[in-house]
Structures are given as structure tokens and as C-alpha cells.
Amino acid sequence: MALLTIEGLTTGYGEMEVLRSVSLHVEQGEIVSIIGPNGAGKSTAMKAAFGLLKPWQGSVRFGEREIGGLAADKIVRLGMCYVPQTDNVFPSLTVEENLEMGAFVLDGAIGPRKERVYALFPRLAERRRQRAGKMSGGERQMVAMGRALMLDPKLLLLDEPSAGLAPLLVDMIFERIRDINDSGVSVLMVEQNAKKSLELAHRAFVLVNGENRMDGTGAALLADPEVGRLFLGG
Amino acid sequence: MSDVVLVRSLLLAIPLAFLATRAMPRRLPPAARLVLGVGAGWLAALALVLLVPVGIMAYLVSFAIVGSIYAVIALGLNVQWGYTGLFNIGIAAFFAVGAFTSALFTTTPPTGAAAAFTQQAFGLGAPFLVGVLAAGVAAGVLAAVVGGPTLRLRDDYLAIATIGIAELVRLIFQNERWLANGPQPFRGIPQPLSCLVRDAGCPYLPAPLMELFAPLAPRDYTYVYLAITALFVIVTFLVLERAIRSPWGRLLRAVREEEDAAAMNGKDVARAKLQAFVVGAVIMGIGGALYAHYMVAIDYSHFDPLYATFIIWVMLMLGGSGNNRGAIIGAFVIWGVWTGAAFAVDALRPVLAAISPELPARGPYLRLMLIALLLIFILLFRPKGLIGEERFVSRHTGEREA
């Protein structure tokens, strides 16, 4: 059974329709990428997947449960965590406090979970007492991802994890995503950086103008010249 | 019909005729509306004066005077909040400055023994209208001083700064004896046109006109003053209606709704806000002057945040912000609720006394509670007030097509 299933989803902001009958799904253990030119509705799809937008039509299911429009803290408890694209850390909290906030819904001790995140991102361990607002873009992205991992989610949603990062850092972040996946977490990500994300992803969906355009394995899409054409309209 | 009834009804006809004219059906030609409205208003005034007992009528007239003064101030607030979205909770400052300025301009400094009891910075003995003008100017200048540093910033900063200026103004009038008699009441503020009701008459009015008012006795002065305040309400209303339907009003509403877009369309947002803030404050100052000349004696305690700020907010919010008619209606309704509640509390005295012996004396505070609850209910359940904002394309386009 699929971990996350989006079927025939139509939604948008206010009166503006952004997604039209979009379908996609994530299986246990997969990295799935959503790519597409700017303005294709990728981030909107992500928000809808996390229940931030109510479906106008269609459904969003996590496991068997319908989650469209469910409160965020409930969804988090189900095992799905979300890393927004921008403003994704609490700037006046330290790195450690940011991580603790990720585990807010838990009652017990969270020390081991923190250590696991630090093991994944040693850089954060060095700076655990630093305020997140004073960190660089790449470090912030690590803080944000680490915070989402504190709950040990089944599925991690990443909205453009590489946006605005220097190439070296992009590579590093993508390696971490692979590590996260290796540890058993499924990943659904939206990416501008199509090449890299296709290399990483098991499967991918291409959205154009708020509609499904193509889908397939990462390797197949990577080899398809049509994808490049979609992006630059050549 | 006695002469005095006729003269009273003529004075009373001023506000009533205006109301009746506005109420006439739109399809009638303007001239007909005017004639019919004035006729109907005068007849209504006549009926009131003839049929309502004198004591009750005197009460109603003084009620209407205070209601009109509040209406003027609510109109000023409507410019600031209703059209421009400026949150001024220091209305009392402009109200008080207007009242004391007009008082200082129109009185003469006491001499002899009286000087020991009353101190004032100056007294020009100027005519009423000069006092009103000075009140408007003083309140406007104060608004410019407060608005200058704060209107560029977030909305709530203006609110905080206006609380501050209201407090400061109250403190100054409370503590500075030399300025306007400090904590003691400032007395002897002249009543405009009171000569009409006195035997000596007004030297500057032509004899035939004096003849007309001859039947009035001093206790009829409230009718005269009601005519004056009604004229101020009418003029303020007409001026604002005109201004608000002009490009100026369009600019204010644009700034209220989308500041950035207005700035991007070349509008100096801070200056537009300052204009609205100052114009509103000038009107509030004029309202203060009307209040001073009605009360004859004023002191700082008249301008506490409850009577001079809070109640006016409730008036505007009830009537409907962004609507001048709403501001006037709200002023009278809330003033009616406020005074009516006094009767209710009086009637409830035995009940209150049964609950606690001290409660009857504190009955007035029940009214405060009522008004506060009313504001919260309006905000929660009817944020647009009784009548919402009107839709208008600038009147100066001359375009009135279907």
C-alpha cells in the first residue's frame, strides 16, 4: 500500500486554481521528486500533501487516512513532517532548541533523537548553542531538516531543499537526503534542480501548469530530452 | 399659537428640515426636495414644540445638543479611521485642546478679586467663530506634531502615541494652573448669540431680526445653541461628503486598503495619512469648542478617556465606519443608549440596593460595562456597523450612469 496517495487533486489559493486534477503517490522507502518549470504548482502540491490546503476536489491520503485539511500537529503525529522552502528555522532559538521544537508533540526524553540528528549532521553538533538566525543558508537547511527528523517520520516532505545554496552545499544536502532515505525514511521533494533530483530520486513526477505531464523512474526521465524542453520551452 | 412657540419651532426646524430634505425620494427634482423637506421639517418642529411638554422638550433639546457635538467628533474620527484606517485612541487630546483653546480665545482674563480664583494664560475676548477657528487650528497643529513621527510606522504605533498625547494633554490641563486654571474649573466661557435671549439684545444684529427673537426667554437659549450645533453638523457633513467623493477621498481609501500599491502609484502615503489625521483632528477640535461653549465651565476631568475617546469609538463602530451618515446616526444612538441607560439604572435602584448597599451609587458604571460589551459585540458580530461603507465613484467625474 502506498504511503502517500494524491488522487485527482484540484486546489489553489482564494479563487486562483493552481493544481488541476493532480495525482501522485509515494511508496514505502522511496525518494520521489516533483519537478517542473517555475510556476508549475510544485510547492502548492507539497502544501496540499501536508494538508495546508483543503482539496477542492480529489483526495490526499496518508496510508488509508484522508488528511486533506487536517490540523498540522495531527499530521505530524501520523508520521509526516514538512520542511518549508524559506523561513524554515526559528531564528532566535538555538540549533538545539530548534531540534527540540521538532519533537514538541513527544512527551518523553528526546536526547537519543537529538544525538541521531547530530550524527547525521555533525556540523550542527558543533554549533548546537548557536542561534539559528546567525547561520548560513546551508546550515539553516540542515537545521530545518534535522528538526523534521526529530519525530522519526515515515515520510519527509522537502520543499526545494537546494534553493539559494551554493553548488558544493547542494551536493552535500543531496547526500544527506540519500542518507536519510537509507535510514528508512521515505522522501517526497520538490526540486528546481531537476538533474540532481532525478539522479537521486527513485521516481519523479513532472508538473507543468498545475497538471501532471510526465512521470517515471528518475533514470528514465533523466534520459528523456523532452524534460529539458519543458523547462526551457525550446 | 404663541410667538415663542413659533420662534422655537423655527430654530428646531434647522436640523429637522435638513433631515427631511435628505429623506425625500431621489426621483424628485432638487428644488422640490428642498421645498418639501423644509416644509416637512418645520411642521415636525412645530408639532414637537406644540405637543411635547415643555420640560421634556427642554431635555430633548439639550440631549440633541450633546448628540450633535458628539456627531461632529465622530465625523472627524470617520475621516481618520473610516476612510484612512488610522487608529487614534487619543481623541480626548484634540477634543480638550479644541475646548480650552476656544475658551481662552473667547474669554477675557479676570481682573480684581476674580483673578485670585481664576488664572489663565491669556484671554482675547474674541468672537465665537474666531474661537472655533483657533480650536481647529490648535488641534490640527497638535495632530501634525504627533502624526509626523508615527504615521510612517506600523498602525499600532500611532495608537500608542495617541494614548500618550491624550494623557499628556490631560496632565497639562490638570497641573498647569497658569494655563487654564489647572485643576479648578475654567468658568465664564461665553455662549454665542446668547444676546438673542436677553433683553439687551444683540447690538450687531438688525432690529427687525431682533424683533423676531424678542419672545425668547433666557431658558430658551438651548434652542439657539441647538441651531448652532446643528449647523456645524450639517456643514461638516456636507464638506466631508464632498471631500470624500473627490480625488482626496479616493486617495485616502486607496491608502487604507493597499499602502504599497498606493506608494507604487506615486502616492506619498505618509503625507496622505498626515492630511487625513490633521483634518480629522481639526474637526475634533471644533467639536471641543462647541462643547466648551455649551458647558460654560470646563475642566480636565471632562476629557477622560471614557467620555472623550472610548464612547466616540463605539459611536463610529456602531454607525458604520467609512460612512458619514453612520457616524452621525451612531453618535445619537449611543448617546441615547448612554442617557437611556441612566434612567434604566435609576429604575433599578431598589434591585441594586438589594444586592449590595453600595451598588446604587455605582450604578453609572453599569452603563460603562454596557457600552464596552456593545463595542465587543459589534467587533465580533457586526464589524461593518449599522450601515456599511457606501460605494461611490468620485462625484467629480460627473458620471452617474446606471
Place this chain on the structure above:
Amino acid sequence: MSQVVSTRMRLEERVKRVLGSRGALIALLALLIVAMWLLAAAQGIPGQRLLSLLVRGVMLGGILALGAIGLSLIFGVLRIPNFAHGDMMTAGAYLALLALSFLPLGAPLGPFSFGYELLVALVVAMPLVGLLGYTVDRLVFRRLRAQRSPPVIMAMAALGSAFLVRSLIYLFWGADFVFYYTGRARPAIELFAGIRVRPDQLFILGLALAMIVLVYLLLERTKMGKAMRATADNPELARVTGIDTESVIRWTWLIGGGLAGAGGIMYGLDAQLRPEMGWWLLLPLFAAVILGTIGNAYGALVGALVIGIVWQVSTAFLNPAYGPGVAFVILILVLLFRPQGIFGRPGGS
């Protein structure tokens, strides 16, 4: 030509930047205090008296801080400019008075003017004020939040609540001022070097500091405190992270209200209780919050101390009634030069 224009602008921009810097604001405030001190000295006011005023200013600052910290938290976490905060302080003072009426009168504790019963009243009244704030939130602000009302409407609702609370106080206790302990003598004692203060004032200062330390521990060490700071930073992110925003709201009111209640009681103990006292304190509170940057609890403490000191020292040469006016002057200076406050980032609010 255009180069000339550009250098002139650069100078202008540079001047603006310097004037708007944190250092400039601190220097301005320091200058203000020094100027006041000199003014007082020029009028022949002895240094001892000024020192006493300074100590009292710190104490007043402590009281103000109790109100300002809560106001800043509510402003930052809930985005409500809480114009009812002053009246919540008043409510605290009167609720303590109510509690006192149920308690047997004990002997004064040591040099203080009050007995153990005031401490009990304090412990009773503080959570009640917090509850009052939370109740208003449930009945009024929650609905406005659901309607996505702008902060100005929140502010107006807060103003309505302020008058509602005050009307209740008037109804129960009347308009006259009262004391916790009518007729009890409150002599000042000499601390050292001729500085005279009342023991009560030292107690107030100590209590205020203790509570501020507690708030610090709460914000820094507890999960809820961290969640409050997180929500103040970014409410949207707090929500998607799974932070229970409803309990953050509840705790913000409980803490903010409790502190306000304590502040009101302390103010009542130092001076007297009046239904309008909270309204008079509102302006200094807001001035302290803006001076210390909205949403920053520690900034509110600094702001409150500055305003308390300036207020008290100004009484050396100014009619003491003008205290709130002094706060107004500081507020305007801050808004003119650095509206984001001491601890704010440029451009942010």
C-alpha cells in the same frame, strides 16, 4: 552631475544609518539621563536625593517590567497589541484586595508594612489574572483570529475589554482610591550614603527580580517557553512543526496575565489602588516594549528599567504627575530614531 547627486545621497544615507544605529539610541538615552541629572544638580538638588531617586527608579522599572514582559510576549506571540494590559494590572491589584478581605489580618513582617496575608493574596491573584486574560482570548480574540482580523481590530477589541474590566472594578470597589493597609505607617529607612527608601520598595524590587528570573528560566529552559519563543519567531512554521499553538496561547496569557497581576499588586503596595492606575501605566508599558523591541521579553525588561529610572529622576525637577509624560517623550524619541527598538534588526519591526 549625477555623481554629485550620488555623493550627497550617500552622505544622507550614511547619516540616517548612524542615527538609526543601536549605539546612537543607547547614547541618546544615556545623554537624556545625564542631562536630567545635570539639570537637577543645577537646581541645587543634593546627590543623595538623586541617588535615592535612582534606586526608586530601578524599583519602578521592576514593576513596569512585570507588565511590559507580558505585554511584549502577547504582542510577539499572539500579535495582539493588548491595550487591556494596564487594566489587567489593575485587576490583579484589586483581586489581591479581595483575597485580603477573606484572610485574617496578621502582624507586619519585619520592617515591611504588610503581613503574610499579602503574599497569599499575591499567589491567589496572579493565576486569576492569567485566567482572566485567557478567558477574554477564548471569548473574543480567538473568534477574531478565526476571522483573520487585522491587528488594529485586535487592538480595538482589547480596548473594549480594558473598559469592560475597569467597569467591573468600578462596580465592585467604587472610584475612590484605597490602600491594602489603611493607616499603617510606612517610614523610609536609610540604606547607605543617605539613600532613603521604604522597606516595601526593596521587597518590590526583590520580588520583581525574582519573577523576572523565573520568566527567564521558563522561556529558556522549559519546552513551553521555547515553544512560545518559537511561535513569536514564526507562527506559521510553529504550526507546521506540530507545536500545539492552542496551549502556547493559553500559557502566554497565563504568564503574561500573572506577571501583570503581580505588577499591579506591587504598584498598589507602593502607592495606592485606583481603578484608573492600569490605564496610566499603559503608556509607560508600551514605551518600554517598543524601546526594548516588540516580542523581546528581555528587551522589555531593559526598556522598563530605563523608563522607570528616567521617570523617577525627572521628579527631582519636574512635577511628579508628569511621569507618564516622560515615558511619552522617550517613546517619541525611539520612534523617530530607531522604531525597531534597541534589540531589533533594521528594517524589521
Place this chain on the structure above:
Amino acid sequence: MESTAARRTPPRVEADGAQAALLRVERLSKDFGGLRAVANCSFSVRAGTITGLIGPNGAGKSTLFGLISGFMRPDDGRVYLGGEDITGLPPHRIFRRGLCRTFQIPREHKSLTVLENLMLVPPDQLGERFYNPLLRPGAVRRQERELREKARDVLDFLTLGHLRDEYAGTLSGGQKKLLELARTLMADPRIVLLDEPAAGVNPTLMGRIRDRIVRLNAERNITFLLIEHDIPLVMGLCDPVIVMNQGMKLAEGPPAQVQGDPRVLEAYLGGQYGAADD
């Protein structure tokens, strides 16, 4: 590469092609709490062109618009309009020098009618002073009549005429985009900055917007600088096209050249995607 070159040569007012450069941005930078949104960005827009500004999400395009039009202050760098330094001026003063912008998400005045939205725009209206409608009603009325005529022309030109008396808040997303464009035309601008004019607009309306931009450029000599995500639209409409990535200019040139530039493909797709294909 460009940026290192710019760093080496000090900025000079009389740089290459300065006569024709209507808008020039020099080494502009803006940080948001540690994140560098615009980094040492330099380029110029020649008068009479329709210049496209493209780049991946987060490249800093909208921030750049904010810096140019005065909504944000740059941390460093200068902006020149027609040779004059406009850095740090407030938006309304930049507007008065002939630079208009639109917003990505339209910001119409909701409770003003469409006509009023337009009539609001022209600067220095007599009636904007409180006293003039009272003291000089005739002159105000005359001016209003002129403005109304002009607004009607603009609305008809942009096919919004039938919506004249509707509240702007009731328009559809695409109509609001047109309204944004319409408002800029009320000011006779020298240069218009369009932020994603085609986003959320249906194809019919999009064609119309595109056609109107071309006509305005040809007939009224209005220069356009537009951010757009719809690459085909940009490639068909704009020349030159400037590509931004990571807060700075990555490439500039005619659409065909930019489209074939491997660096551009790389910026958009990551890695050597395009090169591997050929």
C-alpha cells in the same frame, strides 16, 4: 565571470552604452538575515527594449524589483534611472521619475471600482488636496473628466472597459493582472517593471496581455523589464533576456543565445543536463 569583472573595474557613470541604458543596476546587494537574496548584481536595461528577467526560484528576481522600485533598501550598490541615482528613494518618488512596477500577486484597491483604481494613479491631481474640491470644484471636475476619459481609453485598450464600475476586488486573477498593467499606463511611464504578468492567467487573456505589451512598446516607446516564469512567453516576447541565478546576473543576450547557453540550462536543471543531451 561577469561579477568578477565588475569587481575589478570601478563603477563609472559613463560605462558602455550608457546613453541607451535607461535603467542601470550596479553591484546591488541585499541580505535577509544571513541569506543573500541579491549578490553584487549588475546589469542595464536599454531604452526601448522589452527585457526579460528569468532565473530559477530563489534567484532574487522579485527582491531585485523591490530594490529598484524603492520598497526595500539595498545593503550595497546603486540604481540609476536615466543616469540619475535613485537608490534609496521612496517608491512614490521613483514613480514620479517614470518607473512603474506591478506586483506578482496583484494589489488592487479592492473596494474602489476599476475606474477609480485607474483614476487614482496620475500624480499631482488638484483634487488630492483636501481644500481644492471645496474651493475650486470647477477645476477639479475638469481634471477628473480628463482623467476619466484617459482611464476609459486605457481600459478599452486593455479590454477591461465592461468592468469599469465593478469593485476591483471582484475581478478574476487574470483581470487583476490586466488591471495592474492598466494602472501603470495611467502614469505615462518611461519604464514598467512587470512581475510575472502571465502567472495564473488563462491562455486567451495571456495572449492579450502579450499583444498589449508589444503594442505599448512599439507605439508608445515604453521600455519593459519583466520577470516571467513562462519561458516560451519570455523567449517570444523579450530581447534581450537576462538570466539571474543565486542573486546575480548569470547571462544576458538574445533569447536564442540564452536558451542555448549551457550555464543557463545548468542553472535551471542542475548539473550538466543539457550538455549530456546533445
